Amino acid sequence: MENRTLIKIDHFCKHHEIESSFFNSLQERGLIQLVAVEKEIYIPEEHLPIAEKMIRLHYDLEINLEGIEVVFNLLKQINDLQEELTISKNKLRLLDNY
Amino acid sequence: MDFIDYYRTLEIAKTASVGDIKNAYRKLARKYHPDVNPNNKEAENKFKKINEANEVLSDPEKRKKYDAYGKDWKHSDAFEAAKKQQGQTQQTSGGQYQGNEFSGDFSDFFESMFGGQSGNRSRQTKFRGQDLNTELHLTLKDVYKTQQQTLSVNGKNIRLTIPAGIRNGQTIKITGHGAPGANGGPHGDLYITFSIENSIQFKREDNNLYTTVDLDLYTALLGGDLLIETFDGKVKLKVAPETQSGAKVKLKGKGFSMYKKDAEFGDLFITYQVKLPTNLSEKEKTLFKELSEIRNNGKSNVNQN
Numbered sequence: 001m002e003n004r005t006l007i008k009i010d011h012f013c014k015h016h017e018i019e020s021s022f023f024n025s026l027q028e029r030g031l032i033q034l035v036a037v038e039k040e041i042y043i044p045e046e047h048l049p050i051a052e053k054m055i056r057l058h059y060d061l062e063i064n065l066e067g068i069e070v071v072f073n074l075l076k077q078i079n080d081l082q083e084e085l086t087i088s089k090n091k092l093r094l095l096d097n098y
Numbered sequence: 099m100d101f102i103d104y105y106r107t108l109e110i111a112k113t114a115s116v117g118d119i120k121n122a123y124r125k126l127a128r129k130y131h132p133d134v135n136p137n138n139k140e141a142e143n144k145f146k147k148i149n150e151a152n153e154v155l156s157d158p159e160k161r162k163k164y165d166a167y168g169k170d171w172k173h174s175d176a177f178e179a180a181k182k183q184q185g186q187t188q189q190t191s192g193g194q195y196q197g198n199e200f201s202g203d204f205s206d207f208f209e210s211m212f213g214g215q216s217g218n219r220s221r222q223t224k225f226r227g228q229d230l231n232t233e234l235h236l237t238l239k240d241v242y243k244t245q246q247q248t249l250s251v252n253g254k255n256i257r258l259t260i261p262a263g264i265r266n267g268q269t270i271k272i273t274g275h276g277a278p279g280a281n282g283g284p285h286g287d288l289y290i291t292f293s294i295e296n297s298i299q300f301k302r303e304d305n306n307l308y309t310t311v312d313l314d315l316y317t318a319l320l321g322g323d324l325l326i327e328t329f330d331g332k333v334k335l336k337v338a339p340e341t342q343s344g345a346k347v348k349l350k351g352k353g354f355s356m357y358k359k360d361a362e363f364g365d366l367f368i369t370y371q372v373k374l375p376t377n378l379s380e381k382e383k384t385l386f387k388e389l390s391e392i393r394n395n396g397k398s399n400v401n402q403n
Contacts, residue, residue, distance in 0.1 A: 019229050021287065057133060059226065061124070061127060061128050061133075062284075078136070082137075
């Protein structure tokens with residue numbers, strides 16, 4: 001069975017000096033997945049980079065939750081396009097070598 | 099080492115106010131922040147420059163020094179000496195975005211003019227205010243119709259619209275009415291949990307109401323009209339002949355207000371409970387016995403003592 005490292009959301013929020021309600025709102029919007037274990041809410045370690053990015057967008061750049069949703073959708077699209085571009089460039093390089 | 103025009107970096111005029119600087123910085127930071135420009139070195143460099151410009155221009159002391167000596171930055175030490183003589187104290191102000199790993203990377207020009215950033219910089223991190231929780235006690239009658247209430251939270255009066263149909267235990271969020279933020283951070287939110295007491299005869303489940311109505315034997319057997327109490331007044335009901343005790347009827351739209359659905363209501367479910375007559379007179383007993391015999395083909399199955 002795979003072991004997952006979970007971080008208590010309360011500790012994480014305390015560290016970043018934010019309210020845990022921020023994560024409730026993110027979860028309600030399906031932007032982040034939290035894990036509940038015996039009445040305690042945790043965030044999986046692998047989600048920390050995304051969570052920290054959302055904190056920066058919201059608290060540093062003052063982007064509201066709707067905005068974060070849009071930003072993440074667009075970032076995903078950019079990422080997909082970049083991957084497609086890399087694949088296309090590689091194919092083109094192979095053709096050039098012939 | 100070249101002079102850096104911080105005003106040009108932030109795309110503002112030299113006469114820009116503190117608010118203008120803040121707005122310009124925020125606008126450009128949103129555009130060039132590394133989080134929204136992944137793998138974009140150009141945006142990252144631009145963001146560093148914007149941060150540096152903001153670090154100087156958002157701080158009145160640094161801005162003053164920059165404005166006076168910017169182009170002649172090599173003589174800025176003289177400015178420092180003069181300032182010390184005047185006994186001024188340096189105050190730092192913020193506006194720097196927290197938590198980005200790029201903000202510490204300043205140009206040689208900045209380092210020469212303002213020295214090592216670690217000693218001079220004072221970040222004023224913005225923190226959102228705390229969320230507040232409160233409980234509001236109402237009766238079922240109070241929440242049948244949408245109503246306005248004024249709440250006093252931390253000495254501040256908040257005018258609140260309570261939508262009809264709100265449920266017991268339901269929590270609503272009033273954005274921005276929590277505790278004030280620190281260093282210009284936004285207010286927290288206010289969470290109000292409703293405690294709704296039911297002091298009436300109706301039992302509420304979701305939007306439906308349930309009640310039990312007594313029915314006398316004769317109306318139950320022969321049918322008739324019955325005046326019953328609903329939440330918003332009396333209603334005349336036709337009782338079908340031979341209605342059994344425990345029979346249920348539904349009055350559509352006579353239930354409780356639906357939450358956030360204007361003028362829509364649940365249903366009212368009525369359970370009939372047939373009440374048998376007591377203290378029978380001799381004549382009544384005789385007639386009931388007769389009825390019993392009719393029902394049982396002439397044989398009485400009533401044992402009388």
